[in-house]
Amino acid sequence: MARRRMSNPLALAVLALLNERPMHPYEISTTLRERRKADSIKLNFGSLYTVVESLERAGCIVATRTVREGRRPERTIYAITDAGRVELDDWMAELVSTPVKEYTRFEAALSLLPVLPPDDAVRMLSERRQRLLEESEAAKATARLATVENLPRIFRLEGEYVDALRDAELRFVDALITSIATRELDGIELWDVFHADAARPEEMHALVTAVKEKIAGGRWGELTPALLAEMETLSGGPAAIEGGGDGTTGGGPR
């Protein structure tokens, strides 16, 4: 039991299917597609065979027999082991009970949004908003159809989850667009400045540094939960961090 958990959720899906009955990898893949699991768990052939092999090495599954029908290629049939069943339960427990940070592209883009001129940002955010609206409509239609077809909600939980997240993102994008367009967004004048005067990187850098000095007395980039805790435990004034600014490596806003 000294092994580290696999990271690919596809392995979890494999365990879940083999927990129903033994299968060969190709059947696993078709079943996954048939049950729409592939919408929630990234599936492709290469990874599937990699993952199966790795599960076998870990002792979670065993190749029971290889069958050949006619002169078709051999099919290796795998079955789950007791260790595999334990792993399945443990892994599910961990995934359900413990939230972990996931890095999304849009979050990355938002953190770099100031590299775009505000006008462009509004235009692109509006495009995103439009696309999200369309997806949301399609999702609602699918949900209606699911109801009509008597598909119990149990089998659509993932769908409802992504729908909920999409709607939240939609509201966020909506509000963001408005606050930029109406120029209510706090700090928008800084954003303008990055794209107005600073035609050359050199000047831009000077501006960024100047801005930095004005925020929190140069202690920018230290607004972490850790710092917060520190400030609250140390009763009294706002925690004089050693030495004002550092000067050297100092960079842009954030």
Added chain:
Amino acid sequence: MARRRMSNPLALAVLALLNERPMHPYEISTTLRERRKADSIKLNFGSLYTVVESLERAGCIVATRTVREGRRPERTIYAITDAGRVELDDWMAELVSTPVKEYTRFEAALSLLPVLPPDDAVRMLSERRQRLLEESEAAKATARLATVENLPRIFRLEGEYVDALRDAELRFVDALITSIATRELDGIELWDVFHADAARPEEMHALVTAVKEKIAGGRWGELTPALLAEMETLSGGPAAIEGGGDGTTGGGPR
């Protein structure tokens, strides 16, 4: 320009920083941490150097000079190119304007939730709920501190985004827990049945198959937007898909 876009958002962050001024990779990494970008963009040393090398191959950045201070290891300083600036803008535009499906662990877990007994599921979901609540509190505190410290909202957009998503997830989990605990969840009797009678995989499989037959006349797994569109364009009755059940592998449409 015949190259395909890189997939690692870290490369985007590198471009964004080099757009301010030339740097060497290690300084990029420290700056990224300093500005808290590493909270939104996965950063580690290995990937950083891989990504820099790959950007250089693509002509987006160039090594301008290598400096050595004292007998320290050499520092290779990179600068962005015109092609790199174009790439930066294009990539940002794409990320902001086009939503793409991201696979999260929790979505995967939800899609496999029926492998857990309902009681266990409630317990684990409650644990998640608790953890999310704590994260949410910490986030609110951080936000307050940011306000106090005069950090303009522009530089906290990513944070507000993840906060919004977390709150949405919290509401979803809350509702889910309730609907399972009160047994209002549609289809919960099926869920019970998986864990009640079926002590052995064989019987479980029989049950699953039986259930499958009852849903939408065996056409389970076909509830896709594509099918929906098809049904709506073909005016008239609910689109008699060719032949009732297919029996064998049944490949769902997609």
Added chain:
DNA sequence: ACCCTGATACTCGGCGGCGAGTAATCGGTA
């Protein structure tokens, strides 16, 4: 004068993901 810690600045080997490629068979058609 000596050591120890921490920051600096990468290097390297392995592993996992992935998608194009392969090869055989089945079913329908001319």
Added chain:
DNA sequence: TACCGATTACTCGCCGCCGAGTATCAGGGT
């Protein structure tokens, strides 16, 4: 019967990701 495309069932090799490891130096303490 000959052919074509779809389906079945994988294989292979590249490349990106990653984190532990390495080597150097500055600064502070004793």
